Amino acid sequence: MASRSLVVGVLLAALSIAAPASAQRFAFERSYDVASSPVVDISTSRGKINVRVGEPGKVVVTGAATVRVGLTTPADALERARKVAANPPIEQSGERLRLRSSADTNDDRAMTVNYDLRVPPNTRVMAVSDSGAIEVRDVAGHVEVRTQSSAISLLSLGAADVETGSGAVRVDGATGAVRITTSSSTITARGLSGGLHARTGSGRVIASFTGAGPVNIGTSSSAIELSGVSGALTTTTESGRTTITGLPSAAWDVNAGSGSIDVGFDSAVNATLRASTGSGSVDTPERMVKGSIEKRHVEGAIGAGGPTVRLASRSGSIRVR
Numbered sequence: 363m364a365s366r367s368l369v370v371g372v373l374l375a376a377l378s379i380a381a382p383a384s385a386q387r388f389a390f391e392r393s394y395d396v397a398s399s400p401v402v403d404i405s406t407s408r409g410k411i412n413v414r415v416g417e418p419g420k421v422v423v424t425g426a427a428t429v430r431v432g433l434t435t436p437a438d439a440l441e442r443a444r445k446v447a448a449n450p451p452i453e454q455s456g457e458r459l460r461l462r463s464s465a466d467t468n469d470d471r472a473m474t475v476n477y478d479l480r481v482p483p484n485t486r487v488m489a490v491s492d493s494g495a496i497e498v499r500d501v502a503g504h505v506e507v508r509t510q511s512s513a514i515s516l517l518s519l520g521a522a523d524v525e526t527g528s529g530a531v532r533v534d535g536a537t538g539a540v541r542i543t544t545s546s547s548t549i550t551a552r553g554l555s556g557g558l559h560a561r562t563g564s565g566r567v568i569a570s571f572t573g574a575g576p577v578n579i580g581t582s583s584s585a586i587e588l589s590g591v592s593g594a595l596t597t598t599t600e601s602g603r604t605t606i607t608g609l610p611s612a613a614w615d616v617n618a619g620s621g622s623i624d625v626g627f628d629s630a631v632n633a634t635l636r637a638s639t640g641s642g643s644v645d646t647p648e649r650m651v652k653g654s655i656e657k658r659h660v661e662g663a664i665g666a667g668g669p670t671v672r673l674a675s676r677s678g679s680i681r682v683r
Contacts, residue, residue, distance in 0.1 A: 386429040386440055388447030394421045397457050399503060402481055404461040405490040409476040413487055415500040416480025421459055423452060425477045432471075439472035446473065495529075498522075504538075521556060530565075539575060557593060566602070574611055585621075603678075614671040622678040625671070632665035635682065636672045642679035650682070 398418060404411050409425075416422055427443040427450075429435075436442065446469060451462045463475050476494070481487070486503040489496050497515040498505050505522040507514050512529040516522055521538025524531055531542055533551040540558050542549050547565040551558055557575025560567050566584045571577065574593035579586050584602040588595075591608030600619035609628040616623055622642070627633070635651055637644045638659045646660055653662015660682070664671075673680050 386443060387426050388428075388443050389424070389426045390447045390450050391422070391424045392450060392452060394423070394454050394459055395419060396421055396459070396482065398482055399484040399486070400457045400459060400482060401486045401488070402459050402461070402479060403488045404477055404479070406461075406463050406475055406477065406494050407470055407492050409463070409474045409491065409494045411476075411489045411491055411494060411496045412478045413489065413498040413501060414478075414480055415483050418482045420480075420482070421485075422480040423450070423459075423461065423477060424479075425450065425475060427473045427475050429473055430471065434471050436468050436472045442466075442469050443473040446475065450475075502537075537573075571608070576612075610669045610671055613669050614673075616671075616673045618675040618678050620677045621675065623673050623675050623680045624683075625673060625681070626683045627664065630665075632668035634662070634667050634670045635664055636661045636670060637680050637682060638673070639675040639678060639680050641677045642675060644673075644680045644682070646682045 396419060400421060402421060427446040429439050429443045446464055451464055453460045461477055463470055481501065484503045485501055487498055487501055487505045490508045491512055492510045493512050495513045496507050496509060498519065499517040502520045505516060505519055507524045509526045509529050511527050514524055514526060514529055514531045516533045518535040522536060522540050524542040526547055527545045528547055530547050531544060531549045533540055535553040536556060538556040540551060540554055542560045544562045544565050546563050549560050549562060549565055549567045551569040554569060554571050555573025555575060557577055558569055559578045561580045562584060563582045564584055567579050567581060568587045571590040576594040577591055579597045581599045581602055583600055586597050586599055586602060586604045588606045591606055592611050594612035595614040597604055598617045599621055602621045604616055604618050604621060605624045606616065607626040609631055610633050643657050644660045651660055651662040651664055
């Protein structure tokens with residue numbers, strides 16, 4: 363019992379010594395002259411990355427090295443953080459700016475380095491973090507984001523490529539094509555005009571569209587909820603419910619395993635419907651479809667006919683409205 367009390371006392375003493383260091387945060391700021399379309403390449407282990415649009419021809423980097431607290435934190439963590447802040451690991455080569463965590467593994471254990479950038483509007487952004495959140499806003503250049511388990515937030519962009527393990531992904535406004543790959547994260551994308559290509563294992567996909575860019579969604583077991591779809595569409599899910607609204611100007615191909623499919627067309631729709639299910643039923647409003655109507659298979663023209671809308675479920679029900 364005495365030995366246990368001794369261990370607890372040692373741990374409490376160690377934490378009390380380390381506690382003041384936890385409040386130590388060493389800020390830094392640097393400014394770099396660039397052309398109108400530079401490349402900013404950022405990578406951290408746990409630190410947050412925040413990118414905003416600033417003035418043309420200049421990249422302004424502000425950040426901080428914050429001392430970590432833990433049993434593996436080096437005894438000289440305070441001094442290490444101070445040195446990194448005095449000389450941040452930032453390199454400029456022509457129009458490329460590289461921001462990194464320190465190459466010293468002891469520095470990585472000693473601190474977390476966060477980056478906050480102001481960049482020209484047409485900057486290409488490449489951001490990587492193992493577990494730190496990433497946010498990019500108002501950048502017209504191509505944006506690439508990679509994380510293991512962190513939240514990703516992208517707002518008012520051009521085109522974007524995103525890859526994450528389990529961090530939630532949010533995109534709000536994009537004029538170019540957006541590609542997102544996750545293992546188990548929820549994907550929420552609003553106001554997309556350039557289309558969406560998304561793949562996820564078990565995360566739900568929710569998206570809305572303001573343009574006719576192509577949409578291609580694939581999940582293993584999650585729901586798909588899409589609104590405002592007008593361009594070419596392909597969706598696949600094994601067991602999640604699929605809900606879609608829009609006005610097709612190109613072919614739609616919607617596939618589900620055991621999940622149901624619910625499609626709502628705008629009132630001005632002209633399309634050719636081919637809907638079938640293995641063991642569920644196909645439900646359409648009376649006189650909506652001119653053609654063959656059976657319990658599990660409906661095929662024919664809606665309005666004057668037009669792009670083919672194919673809806674197929676192995677065992678789920680299909681509703682068209």
